[in-house]
Amino acid sequence: MPVIAVVNRKGGSGKSTLAAHLAAWCARQGHAVMLGDVDRQQSTRSWLRRRDPALPGIAPWGIDQKNVLRVPTGITHAVLDTPGGMHGFELARVVMAADAILVPVCHSVFDRDSAAATLEELLALPRVASGRCRLATVGMRIDGRTRAGETLKAWAATTAVPMVSTLRETQLYVKCLERGLTLFDLPAAQVGADMLQWQPILDWLAPVLEPVRPVPAAAPAPLQPQPRVLQPHTPRPVALRPAQDALVHGARLTMLGARPMGKLAVVEEPTLPSAALGVHVPQMLRR
Ligand SMILES: Nc1ncnc2c1ncn2[C@@H]1O[C@H](COP(=O)(O)OP(=O)(O)O)[C@@H](O)[C@H]1O
Ligand SMILES: [Mg+2]
Numbered sequence: 001m002p003v004i005a006v007v008n009r010k011g012g013s014g015k016s017t018l019a020a021h022l023a024a025w026c027a028r029q030g031h032a033v034m035l036g037d038v039d040r041q042q043s044t045r046s047w048l049r050r051r052d053p054a055l056p057g058i059a060p061w062g063i064d065q066k067n068v069l070r071v072p073t074g075i076t077h078a079v080l081d082t083p084g085g086m087h088g089f090e091l092a093r094v095v096m097a098a099d100a101i102l103v104p105v106c107h108s109v110f111d112r113d114s115a116a117a118t119l120e121e122l123l124a125l126p127r128v129a130s131g132r133c134r135l136a137t138v139g140m141r142i143d144g145r146t147r148a149g150e151t152l153k154a155w156a157a158t159t160a161v162p163m164v165s166t167l168r169e170t171q172l173y174v175k176c177l178e179r180g181l182t183l184f185d186l187p188a189a190q191v192g193a194d195m196l197q198w199q200p201i202l203d204w205l206a207p208v209l210e211p212v213r214p215v216p217a218a219a220p221a222p223l224q225p226q227p228r229v230l231q232p233h234t235p236r237p238v239a240l241r242p243a244q245d246a247l248v249h250g251a252r253l254t255m256l257g258a259r260p261m262g263k264l265a266v267v268e269e270p271t272l273p274s275a276a277l278g279v280h281v282p283q284m285l286r287r
Pocket of ligand 2: 017
């Protein structure tokens with residue numbers, strides 16, 4: 001199961017914005033996606049609560065820094081939003097689960113320094129160093145009237161990590177998030193310039209989101225031509241899938257009161273072993 005994490009030590013760098021957009025993109029592709037909110041502020045969880053149920057569904061994933069829940073059945077993709085200041089063991093634990101990490105970076109010197117420290121720690125982790133977890137940065141909140149974009153690209157060139165795109169500063173992001181939306185949910189004509197900026201990010205993530213499945217060995221050609229059986233077209237689901245629906249409506253997980261930190265009280269119904277379902281669940285997420 002592809003897991004994308006959004007990481008940066010610095011608060012306000014655009015992690016939740018990026019994570020919400022990535023989850024919405026996965027949902028639009030027809031994936032059964034969960035948005036895991038490791039952030040104690042639970043920003044993306046409250047964003048999800050504002051999201052119109054008629055939009056492509058994204059399931060919440062109530063996890064905190066101490067409890068990492070089992071991935072429920074039916075989920076095929078996960079996006080993890082993480083808190084500022086995350087490092088050490090907690091960071092390593094997220095990296096163990098992730099197939100790709102995006103680090104959003106704003107242009108100020110404080111942002112660049114903080115991102116550099118984040119990258120250094122990430123690059124020292126074996127999963128990243130070996131390339132099993134891909135790593136890239138994304139420039140955030142770039143004001144096109146300033147030299148912020150050039151400054152950030154020059155900084156990125158000094159790192160060992162590619163900066164795959166820069167996203168412009170626009171109130172569209174702020175207004176969308178307030179309404180439980182993303183730019184992907186707006187009419188194409190309204191977000192043309194922004195979609196051009198998103199395309200390199202989505203291209204970079206494509207091998208992770210849509211891994212090429214091994215082609216089964218070719219069967220011997222039949223001696224007689226076989227009649228072709230037409231399969232009825234099955235439209236992609238737009239709303240929540242059953243597993244997501246169960247989560248949203250509390251059938252599988254029940255949150256017993258929100259506590260700011262420490263243990264989240266989560267009642268978990270038994271789920272089928274992932275192996276039986278043919279879903280690969282990272283070892284770390286099975287706890
Ligand atoms: N491209 C952008 N243009 C304008 N505002 C943005 C943009 N990206 C993020 N923001 C705003 O910046 C603030 C911080 O972003 P957020 O995603 O909450 O950061 P973090 O999760 O790292 O703390 C939010 O108010 C968000 O709406
Ligand atoms: Mg956040």
